[in-house]
Amino acid sequence: MMAIPPPPTVRKLVVEVVDARDLVPKDGQGTSSPYVVVDFDGQRKRTRTVPRDLNPQWHERLEFVVSDPATMEAEELDVEVYNDKRLGSTAAGARKNHFLGRVRIYGTQFYRRGEEGLIYFPLEKRNILSWIRGEIGLKIYYYDEPAEEKKPEQQQPADPQQQNPVPPPPAEEPPAPTATAVETQSIPPQPVSVVVVEEAPPPPPSAATAANVQAAVMPTPVPDEATEEYPEEVRKVETSCDQRNLKQSNSSGGDSAATPRVIYGRFVSCSESVDRQRSRYDLVEPMQYLFVRIVKAQGLRPCESPFVKVRTGSHTMRSKPARNGSGNPEWNQVFALSQAKPESTLEISVWDGGPDEGFLGGVCLDLSDVPVRDQPDGPLAPQWYRLEGGEDRGGVMGDIMVAVWLGTQADDAFPESFNSDAPAPYVSYTRSKVYQSPKLWYLRVSVIEAQDLRITVPPPGTPCDIRVKIQLGFQSARTRRSTVNSSLSVFSWMEDLFLVASEPLDDEMIILVEDRSMKEVGLVGLVTVPMGSVEQRWDERHVVASKWYNLEHGPNNYCGRVHLRLCLEGGYHVLDEAAHVCSDYRPTAKQLWKPPVGVLELGIIGARGLLPMKTKGGAKGSTDAYCVAKYGKKWVRTRTITDSFDPRWNEQYTWQVYDPCTVLTIGVFDNWRMFADVVDDRPDYRIGKVRIRVSTLESNRVYTASYPLLVLLRSGVKKMGEVQVAVRFACPALLPDTCAMYTQPMLPRMHYLRPIGVLQQEVLRVAAIRMVAGWLARSEPPMGPEVVRYMLDVDGHTWSMRRSKANWFRIMGVIAWAVGLARWVDDVRRWRNPVTTVLVHVLYLVLVWYPELVMPTASLYVFLVGAWYYRFRPRTPVGMDMRLSQADTVDADELDEEFDPVPSTKPAEVVRARYDRLRSLSARVQRVMGDFAAQGERVQALVSWRDPRATRLFIGVCLVVSLVLYVVPPKMVAVALGFYFLRHPMFRDPMPPASLNFFRRLPSLSDRLL
Template identity: 50%
Template sequence: MNPEWHQVFAFSKDRLQSSVLEVFVKDKEMVGRDDYLGRVVFDLNEIPTRVPPDSPLAPQWYRLEDRRGEGKVRGEIMLAVWMGTQADEAFPEAWHADASSVYGEGVLSIRSKVYVSPKLWYLRVNVIEAQDIVSNDRSRIRTEPFEEQLLLTVEDRVHPTREDVLGKISLPLNIFEKRLDHRPVHSRWFNLEKFGFGVLEADRRKELKFASRIHLRVCLEGGYHVLDESTMYISDQRPTARQLWKQPVGILEVGILSAQGLLPMKMKVGRGSTDAYCVAKYGQKWVRTRTILDTFNPKWNEQYTWEVYDPCTVITLGVFDNCHLGGGEKPNAPSAARDARIGKVRIRLSTLEAFRIYTHSYPLLVLHPNGVKKMGELQLAIRFTTLSLANMIYVYGHPLLPKMHYLHPFTVNQVDNLRYQAMSIVATRLGRAEPPLRKEVVEYMLDVDSHMWSMRRSKANFFRIMSLLSGMISMSRWLAGICQWKNPITSVLVHILFLILIWYPELILPTLFLYMFLIGIWNYRFRPRHPPHMDTKLSWAEAVHPDELDEEFDTFPTSKPHDMVRMRYDRLRSVAGRIQTVVGDIATQGERWGPFSAGGTPEQPVFLPCSVFVQLLFSM
């Protein structure tokens, strides 16, 4: 007789078609119509407005009215009614009127959510000795809390297809020390057991016998940053250990406003439909907006903030179509439906002016096997606020990754292997959240296939290098023109400047910095007014050959016919041959200068006195 609901309902102001709000109380009947118990009516013009940080409105008791509103009936209902915004703390957990068609567990999959990536550590295992075992170094990735165990097995390969187990051991991760720098780690001896895993089978150890000992050096590396995304679009460079973190240099505020012109992603009742939501990832924080049902122009109007520790980072935002509105599915089951990708936007923080608000629409471009396709536009509002200019300059003067990556670097194969492990762990952990962030969403945001071979990416990276070296190439051509006296006036002025710098060498650095200042002032006028988005020309998405695009979407290992694979292999050999020729030419030109100082040419007696003369000339 005294029911309690504790539920919040939200109605979009744009869809209100009445001047009153009616709240009905009914008695649920198993058979037949529900019995009417009473109602409460509110005039929308008299409902108060509440905007955070205002305190929440206190709920009040209201007498129930009869069906005609002429008299009171027995019973009261306690509720609070207000005009709010999406900044209300009750908004994420509210039942939305525009999602009334969703039922059951599907309701959880349409709500907004903030996720945090698991804290990842590199586990370094150095196997020193155990009978005939040689020294070996292995690295794995583990997450906090350290609930898993390190399992080691010593085997004897008695045949190419057969191994005999000599001993096993299972060690909890929390017994190993955490290393924050490059100090040496003490090794320890551990007893191997003949059968089973003693730690895991403590109640069944009658058959366990001492087999041998193994000498290990194991530690949890806290001085590295565990890479779970591509270094080209990295969003965080902090080491794992919080003790090594620096102070944040700024605050990033992102408003996910809306999307326009989305394409239909599935069919509902014989027509195209899209149930879109947006995911943003920066650092260890992931955010997911609520799902807007059955519209090609969804409006989210949700705002999120991140702490920024390095401006040379990238925030990634992706738009997806929700295919789990029915609920009742396991997140990573093989037969589960997959959320379709609509598009992705990346924004580099170093391209943002401090304290300026950017409100701009970014195209959602997706590369399909038949070419690049625009799936719609995503409208964002972004502001980057710096907290300390001194800390900002300090960050720019330091390398991208923590120093352990340079003192004890991993090999290329180790980096790729560890990155794949990290992505798998992050996808698994976020897939266990409620609502889950699906594996296909996490992999798309982290670019799980960025290491796969692509002729298009290779061309794009080559022309990026050429663009980077274009200044040096233009300078060399300009100097060649001066030496050839193509423009006599320019050649005379440059020679005069050269003589002045010879007689007054203290002017070399001031002149160089003045030149850099003037070039910067000249190029400042042409700076971009909005953060750049995907450049289809730079990425070669427009000019890619259809066969090269088909090769990029091929599986690994390949699933194409042998003749097509042979053709692509021959094409790759021709490209590698051209690269081999260019690298050889560069090496040949570089080797021409080496013998001058090594004494390998007859011209060295002439070269060395000239070097002494130039040194004396500049020291005058």
């Protein structure tokens, strides 16, 4: 039976204009009379005017009709605030209303009804000269409601002849209308730029031209019994001013050019290449596949769980048992067979699923002529084929419905197909999948106070230690010791605790009050709070109301109450990655998201030279590699290529980029789970990882490169192979939004207004990683926790001697330019190159005599240096650096220490030796820190009179210098000092200068240390 379509709906966007704050006065009397104008999708509405108020309140609800819900996220909502000129002292002379500010909100910030919240948007300028301030509070949401159906008017016929209208003569065909006419006829009451094309059987050749146009406006004929269970597909085709031909896919009774024939047909040759029509697959190589869709069979003899075998060349695949064992089984499976070498025939056979696996019939198709499906064409209609039995024709009966076509990995049937590259029992673990990280919130629990606690009074001299502990899943946090009044009736904390919560918010938080005054911890009471009842807020302006919760414990139930303020913070970004390799900085609340600035496209081409990860048959090495890419909340996983050291994936994915200063992470793993038993859940082995920073990519340029896959093992760094990827950042080169991102804070504003401590942030990050790993492990196929932890770099902040050395050499690399500059200056003042020294003298004279040229000259010099280094810019994004990581020179014992967990599992002698080595290293660091402190203390000693003679000399010299600088022109002083500094070595004394000797003789506090 045909499925009943859902009733038509109309989407409406609601904008609640609540209030505004701190507006600019415009009426000449220190006030304004503001009103708001909202513009959306060509619809313009305004609020009432609030007279003479800089903090107006409207609380008005404006509704707009969304013409096309599919493109709502691409629409813009403009909110403008004006001062009404009719009110105020300047009404007579004002020509137009004064502009008070505007806000532009994108469709990605619209929420469904029930999920909205009050958000304050800062008012923006319309041009550079505008004086704008303040903010406006809005609630924006949308909802769908059933559309009102217009009933046709019932007209009584004038005579009986009009009851049976005469059909139009077939010879008079209406002329084909233009594309504009087609669009006008097919547009519903709300204008949309989409024509709905219903697939129908092809008309006779004489009426082909008229049917192409009438298919969009005429109902589809009722299908016959053979295709009753397969409703015709509805496709959307975008139209423009040019006339377009509306293509139709043929049904089972149509032209033979649509599906393969057993004997003959008019088709495209199998050896011809498949053109890539989809731009989203232009970064990878096309891989040709033969797709076989097994739908169902009918008229089979009675059997038990029949299945289908598909064989071509060296590929043989088997379907799942049918869902019903009657004579009309159904499979609905798609097989993708690699066509590296074109085959001539395709054999499809049906078998009995019983113990004997009896042959039920088959069909052999000629593959010399197979239709080629180019995206975005619709799916190919399946055909009925009569089953044949070869020699035993008597026991064969029935038909099978099959569709066969040639396509590439861009085919929409490819992700869910049974691929010939994967072994049949483990196909679910080898498919490519797209995952989404869960939506994470920071849960803020403000513990204020507690009253009426039933506790035991501690002995005299023992402080009363009452603490509050909160638990959410595997997370827990505890307050400090409370402050208590003299009567032990009120316990105060005024402390904020943070946990990470994940949607769906169906967990319960447990709040416990503990008495730690005694040796044994006693439970005073507890209360359970459902996470679904916790209020959500988007920014710090909204103050969540606090509540009293009754504590229950023991037979008497009530044992006090605790005062808490609970809220889910949507204005923070929940960090699950290290800050230096973060791929997303958006806050949790979608209402605060900004529009994307570009699209990141990644083509995972393949890998080569992979090392064997496992053994097959006890001798042969094997690798079953797949690739994982993570950016933002989206994870992608390619299909697993089994038993290959040079796998070719050729899969392409895209991400929306909201901040170019983010990092894309790509990892390659060896699949162990597909061969493991249910009890023996073996983790996937990591092969290597690559990071690509988006900001290092030029706009709209394709980078194709091979990156080494490096893994740090206990035995040292090891190259596991190479991965080849193509990446492109599709973005206008000078888009204002992209350039403006470099001047904005990286994290949301709540991280700066209500910051979270560094240590607490790291604890929350570990909890977030664990929640993400648990969420992805419940997917199908599951993504292992070891994969998530490796991709998110969970152990990136653990201490190791190798990382310490790497960071030290990074610091040396940063200050290398200062060291080089000091060496160059020393060469100049020592006259190593007299020509250079003379030129420096001349330049110094010019800059001293014309000081206004100092800053322009410095800026010009920096510009020239940047332009010079443009020649040496990196041509491709760089990957992991073995030398920068100090992995090529690391000591074996240092590596063993890096892999040692906490607490250590090594013998006491090894731990003692490592501790002594760490003490010697710390002694050197301690000595350097003491030297830095001593230099600063000597500077303080200049005027602190700790050395009276030194202080008298210093202040006396300062007095003389002040008199000299007052009398002598500054330019002459600067020239004299410069020439003295650059004097020839023959006029120099090899001993240290007097000023340095004086400074070194100043006292420090080092002699006062124990």
